[in-house]
Amino acid sequence: MTTYVFRSDAGQRHQVLKRGDTVHVDGSPLSVRALDAGHYLAPVGARPAHVHVATHGDTLYLQLHGRSCVVERVDPTHSGASAGAAGQGSASAPMPGVVVSWIAAPGVQVAAGEALLVIESMKLQMTIEAPQSGTLEDLPFQPGQTFQRGAVLARVRPEETPA
Amino acid sequence: MTIRKLFIANRAEIALRVTRTAQRMGIATVVPWHAKDRHGPALKVADETVELHGEPPVSAWLDGAALIQTAIASGCDAIHPGYGFLSENAGFARAVAEAGLTFVGPPAEVIELMGDKITARQFAQRHQVPVTPSADEAEDPQHFAERAAAIGFPLLIKGAAGGGGKGMQIVREAAALPQAIATARAESLRYFGDGRLLAERFVEQPRHIEVQVFGDSHGQLIHLGERECSIQRRFQKLIEESPAPTLSPELRERICGAAVRLASAAGYVNAGTVECIVAPTGEFYFLEMNTRLQVEHPVTEMVTGLDLVEWQLRVAQGEHLPLAQAQVRWHGSAIECRVLAEDADAGFVPDTGQVLLLGEPQGPGIRFDNGVTQGARVSADFDSMLAKLIAHGATRDLAIARLRQALQDTLMLGVTVNTDFLGRVLAHPAFQAGATDTGFLERHKAELRPRDWNEDERRALLAVAGAVSRDSHSSALPEVFAAMGAWRN
Numbered sequence: 001m002t003t004y005v006f007r008s009d010a011g012q013r014h015q016v017l018k019r020g021d022t023v024h025v026d027g028s029p030l031s032v033r034a035l036d037a038g039h040y041l042a043p044v045g046a047r048p049a050h051v052h053v054a055t056h057g058d059t060l061y062l063q064l065h066g067r068s069c070v071v072e073r074v075d076p077t078h079s080g081a082s083a084g085a086a087g088q089g090s091a092s093a094p095m096p097g098v099v100v101s102w103i104a105a106p107g108v109q110v111a112a113g114e115a116l117l118v119i120e121s122m123k124l125q126m127t128i129e130a131p132q133s134g135t136l137e138d139l140p141f142q143p144g145q146t147f148q149r150g151a152v153l154a155r156v157r158p159e160e161t162p163a
Numbered sequence: 164m165t166i167r168k169l170f171i172a173n174r175a176e177i178a179l180r181v182t183r184t185a186q187r188m189g190i191a192t193v194v195p196w197h198a199k200d201r202h203g204p205a206l207k208v209a210d211e212t213v214e215l216h217g218e219p220p221v222s223a224w225l226d227g228a229a230l231i232q233t234a235i236a237s238g239c240d241a242i243h244p245g246y247g248f249l250s251e252n253a254g255f256a257r258a259v260a261e262a263g264l265t266f267v268g269p270p271a272e273v274i275e276l277m278g279d280k281i282t283a284r285q286f287a288q289r290h291q292v293p294v295t296p297s298a299d300e301a302e303d304p305q306h307f308a309e310r311a312a313a314i315g316f317p318l319l320i321k322g323a324a325g326g327g328g329k330g331m332q333i334v335r336e337a338a339a340l341p342q343a344i345a346t347a348r349a350e351s352l353r354y355f356g357d358g359r360l361l362a363e364r365f366v367e368q369p370r371h372i373e374v375q376v377f378g379d380s381h382g383q384l385i386h387l388g389e390r391e392c393s394i395q396r397r398f399q400k401l402i403e404e405s406p407a408p409t410l411s412p413e414l415r416e417r418i419c420g421a422a423v424r425l426a427s428a429a430g431y432v433n434a435g436t437v438e439c440i441v442a443p444t445g446e447f448y449f450l451e452m453n454t455r456l457q458v459e460h461p462v463t464e465m466v467t468g469l470d471l472v473e474w475q476l477r478v479a480q481g482e483h484l485p486l487a488q489a490q491v492r493w494h495g496s497a498i499e500c501r502v503l504a505e506d507a508d509a510g511f512v513p514d515t516g517q518v519l520l521l522g523e524p525q526g527p528g529i530r531f532d533n534g535v536t537q538g539a540r541v542s543a544d545f546d547s548m549l550a551k552l553i554a555h556g557a558t559r560d561l562a563i564a565r566l567r568q569a570l571q572d573t574l575m576l577g578v579t580v581n582t583d584f585l586g587r588v589l590a591h592p593a594f595q596a597g598a599t600d601t602g603f604l605e606r607h608k609a610e611l612r613p614r615d616w617n618e619d620e621r622r623a624l625l626a627v628a629g630a631v632s633r634d635s636h637s638s639a640l641p642e643v644f645a646a647m648g649a650w651r652n
Contacts, residue, residue, distance in 0.1 A: 056517070069624060
């Protein structure tokens with residue numbers, strides 16, 4: 001489950017969950033089809049509409065019916081498993097830089113300490129490692145994209161420990 | 164003297180525009196770039212590119228001596244200044260000529276004559292081109308009030324040394340004149356330290372009408388029709404069109420005739436535009452002349468079927484104008500929208516960012532003069548105009564419909580652009596009826612506000628946001644990377 005807000009209406013949070021081709025938005029299921037990179041077909045009421053999207057970190061730029069808007073992905077104030085774990089599954093940038101390459105891809109299982117991506121900062125290359133074991137949920141920045149200090153570079157969803 | 168290699172002293176969309184025509188004519192092209200402006204589309208098309216240096220970046224395009232040196236070092240024999248920057252700088256035009264290069268534009272003396280608003284205005288009066296009636300207090304301070312009243316109402320009392328709307332009073336009747344003079348004087352003293360005044364006829368709801376003129380070095384000078392540029396914000400044009408809707412054939416002939424008379428008398432050579440304001444009552448007044456190619460020249464090109472940059476290069480080479488006045492033909496209607504990086508609904512506040520996803524509109528009658536490429540950074544270093552979108556149609560309604568669709572199809576994600584706002588202007592009944600004047604945007608402000616997204620739209624947008632986040636390794640990546648799919652070491 002991921003939380004999003006419209007930049008123009010940041011007080012209202014929306015819960016979005018993707019299961020296969022169906023995306024649940026605040027409980028309502030919508031079937032979304034990818035046509036091309038950054039180009040989707042999604043229903044607006046009864047009719048499908050073309051939506052274009054580009055992402056930069058946690059910010060998504062979308063266009064529908066010729067109008068654009070900005071949606072931000074919000075870090076939930078608590079992640080499921082670990083107590084007081086706000087951000088514990090996240091690796092943040094120690095300083096501004098650029099992503100050189102990905103080593104792992106979203107969706108795979110990773111172990112704590114495993115290399116996830118390579119960044120370059122102040123002419124130094126460094127490898128960002130998984131802060132804990134779990135599923136690599138997201139790499140918000142793609143190769144070539146720049147980020148600021150403190151930006152979340154990787155999100156790992158910790159595995160549920162059996163009771 | 165045929166131009167063999169052209170240095171284009173400009174950037175973004177106009178650099179590409181000029182490069183394309185030069186290449187078509189077999190002329191080699193050199194386009195400059197700056198470290199903070201390395202994504203211009205012209206750079207991928209020009210024969211050679213050369214780096215400029217300067218901080219702030221715009222200073223590189225304003226350093227005439229360095230530009231001339233760079234042009235010579237690149238083996239160029241001509242310089243096209245584009246618009247803005249040094250295009251109307253007589254000193255630059257003169258320096259180019261003195262360096263032995265061809266300046267694609269009018270001679271320096273003509274730039275000088277028309278570049279000064281006061282000398283241009285006096286020149287216009289001497290050649291029976293109407294200018295707004297005015298009275299300069301300094302000429303006869305004792306009788307100022309009477310001379311002002313003689314201009315007729317409504318009139319404007321303003322500080323002679325002023326600007327920016329300060330120290331200006333609109334007077335609609337004789338009784339209000341003495342107070343207006345007193346107030347204007349007090350304000351002018353306070354803001355500019357100078358209480359001298361000017362009285363000028365105030366044109367309400369003026370249309371901005373300009374005429375494209377073209378002269379050659381053999382004494383020929385013709386006009387290529389008029390453009391209307393009344394949709395403006397902060398005195399900057401947003402939408403321009405040709406022909407001017409609702410202009411009577413008689414008034415068109417008088418305005419174009421006056422423009423030709425003025426430019427001819429000035430010995431004008433190459434492309435120029437004579438700008439006027441037209442009152443609702445049909446009087447027109449000369450405002451100023453722009454001694455260069457204008458941003459909005461594409462609308463003239465689309466209704467005449469001509470290439471104005473080609474004409475500029477031919478005239479610069481000493482050729483005769485390709486057509487005589489009687490041979491020029493106009494077909495249909497063309498409208499241009501300036502795509503700017505600004506939030507039109509938040510007071511036209513400029514935005515910065517990066518063009519993450521670019522989609523160019525296309526279709527019959529659609530022309531997109533793009534100034535950015537995907538990945539380009541949009542910063543405050545340069546002008547906020549990213550592209551020009553022009554549509555042509557046999558009728559004005561068709562041009563409007565095509566333009567509205569093309570605006571919807573335009574994708575510039577990653578920075579806020581004004582395309583949706585422009586679409587709302589085109590959809591407005593007053594615009595469609597041709598009821599335009601320079602006060603249009605202000606007057607219809609409330610009607611031009613956006614409507615909120617409805618629930619269904621918001622859900623669709625969030626659904627795509629959710630979908631792309633899981634597919635984040637393939638969204639917005641160039642195809643070659645996306646095709647690799649997920650991978651691990």
